[in-house]
Amino acid sequence: MTSQSNIEVEGITKVDEWRNDWCLFAREALGVNLDAEQEKILHSVQVNPRTSVASGTARGKDFVTAVAAMCFMFLTPRWDDKGELIANTKVALTAPTDRQVKNIMMPEISRLYNRAKKIMGGFGDISRLNAYDIRTDYEEWFLTGFKADEHNHEAWSGFHAVNTMFAITEASGISDDTFNAIEGNLQGNSRILIVFNPNTTVGYAAKSQKGDRWAKFRLNSMDAPNVVSKREIIPGQVDHNWIADKLENWCTKIHEHEARSEEDDFEYDGQWYRPTDVFRIKVLGKFPKVSEDNLIPEQWVELANKRWLEAKENGFVPSGKRVVGSDIAGMGRDNTVDCHKWTDYVEKFDVYNSAGVADHMASAGRLKNLLSHKETFVSIDTIGEGAGVYSRLVELGEEERAISCKYSERASQNDKPLKDITDQYEFLNMRAYLFWCVRDWLNPKNGFNAMLPPNSVFMEEATEIKWKFRSDGKIQIEAKEDIKKRLGRSPDLFDALANTFYPIKPTIKNNLSKIASLI
Template sequence: MNEPNPFVDFIKTYKDEPTLFCENILGINPDKWQSELMKAIVSGERKISVRSAHGVGKSSVASWILIHTLLTHLDCKLIVTAPTSGQLFDALFAELKKWIGEMPQALQDLVDVKSDRVVLKSRSAEAFISARTSRKEQPEALAGVHSQGKVILLCDEASGIPEEVFESAAGSMSGHNVHTILLGNPTRNSGLFYDTHNKLKGAWKTFHISAFDSDRVSEDFVEEMAMRYGEESSAYKVRVLGEFAEETDDTIIPLELVDSAIQREIPSDHGVSDTIWALDVARHGADSSVLVKKQGNIITEIKTWKRLDLMELSGRVQAEFDTTEPENRPMEVYIDVIGMGYGVLDSLNAIGRLNAVGINVAESPSQKETYMNLRSELWFKFRSFLEAKMCKLPANEYMIADLVGVKYKFTAGGKIQVESKDQIKKRIGRSPDVADALVLLMAGDAIASRSGSYARDWKQPLVRDIKGVV
């Protein structure tokens, strides 16, 4: 008489009970929305889209779905993707591996965990989880996936996945046994993910999870987001409310551009010749002095200092220069000379070891018919820098808050005028010091040396590019 196979009983018990699987096998009690999402898949929902706030547990539930399906279906191809390798392997796949490690050892022994793949050992060709990065240049991440059993196409950070990937996956997504699951923060107001919660909503099972729907999000996080961005801001709506934030007409830089630049993967520009630094000098006690560094199209570092006198600040900047490898030292350091910046510029030029260039953002722009002043021109120049989608920003919450918080208007003469520091500080309660340092990096395209020599004298008027190209 054959011994009963305990795995058969295991599948019978848990195949249609993903919440029970999580409780008994993974030792976790899912939130109500997580249980509803898992149940929707078991019930046969083929198209599911989840927009959520930050930190509500979407990577966790994605991992539970994948593990539960792998262990309860002998034929299953589970493809997981994200816009960048960092989002895929450092976040979601790392979470998946963590939860596999929470299973009883007997179940862990059934699977083989590799760097980009998890397989059921006894059916490695028929039952597996495969991680594939979604790139515009290689849109086939979800293409050509077919199986006699269950197929799941799970897309994390779906707002950032290029449309070409979804277009290429149309054949895979059409199968009667295919479940497409889109998960993400609603950072982009276009594309398939946005459409599934709007004009395509009738064809998709949708979930909307705010920070207030999950005990996993702390009150401190919500309060910090409200203080940093303001409850009416796009960043608060996306990060806390899980809402698509319609950008207002007077916003210079939408959150979408900033988030995509943070997540973007581009080759390192280490050692490139066009290394530039920019320094925004604090004007008041609560403000920060900010030094930003750019190598090619990568913003490599943001450093902030508070309550330094001019000599201390000059010393910090000079020390940054002296301790940087010679091949990575900046060609020039742009310094906003309005207010206290003049003293720092004078001090650094007196030392003479770096090329400090004074920039007066209140002066006239090179495109005089379009912008009210150089400050306005530089802000829109930085927006163009982001819109080109060839740059990389560091992950810095203060930077995000500054960049998305500044507005502009049209003057009576039809020129674009960006808010002044004082106006912004009055409106949002702080000075956008990080953003002002970043936009100062764009000054190199708008100025030229009067004498043609490399070292510039801040007292000399800046000569514009005669073609007006900024």
């Protein structure tokens, strides 16, 4: 084998290594050192179709976006033995304004490109850097940057390729219509990476941090290497002096006993702080504090998830009464959901895809099998599809431990109105009462120490529900149709959990009333 052949083989081997490890390509070919969080993001773009990054200020979100775009640009094309391009690659960089593309995104690309030319002598032979793009000798292999124009969806029509990537900065400033146009191009080996400061709780970017479609990351400026070490490790990233100034001006100092998780209170260098919304957004990379009409703050769910993970790690095994809340699917609905809950612990959500075909007898059989355990109850939503399942369980002799949960009935027991944990508030109907029970159960101030398995679908559902006081002082939950419009689906997991709080009939031994008894 000739020396030239050896070089070619070594080159092919090295490219294969880079294709398998984009972080290695970033280090060896682009000459950059990403921090640990940035490497996780880059790896996510390598393997996941959708990656969402909410970030604090100067945390390197645009830099890692540029690195990911360069990796995709140069590692995804394929050629045949004759040198013909058989798998083309197109990368689009976009932002709400032309200035952001020209002054933020393309300079990052330029620095990476020029560094790669110095490291790999032949890099410039296969491509050319221009003001807004990187072009090659192949018309169908390029990277380009341009402003996202919500009125010009045709701009996205040329981005069909075997390998397609959309890298979007300041994504919270881009309209949902534009994202819908981009979504139409996510075919084949496609990627979408969106990075943004989480300055609003609505819109496509905000929704990407919920749900289960996206790999989700949050870059907290306080975790930046320069801040943690209190010295410059990565030039240009946020530093300790900037953080110290924002702690002084964007936070309120508090005592440890005043700390509240729902306020995102935190400790830094021995002092406790309560952040303002601007600190949440610009430093913590978190959304503004949830509005007062949201039923469940995200922080409460996160705490319950953390307790659940700790309980599993410590070998926790639940005991006593179990209530399975069941939300039954029917025609046109995809999923039946069973929520398995003990007093302060949800073991799991079982989700059954019905493919739009209601199979009530299968659901009844499954729940009947669960009731073979003596200390198990099932609480079934009997407004609609669940009525047939409940009736079948009654026919099978399970009338004492099968609970008919009707959301529309009065929120009362023994002719007395059901109230919240403070014994102050009454409710429009049973649905409002049960949803509020979930709120009271998750509220850290109430001391139930709720444990929930991490589930991005549940998180999205729980944090979308809104409530209000009626003129008569009763609490009302917004209509299900309004929730579905925002979610794009029914909040089935949340409904199933809410069902578990339905008061057990007075005839049952050891009756539990109100949330203070919490099944």
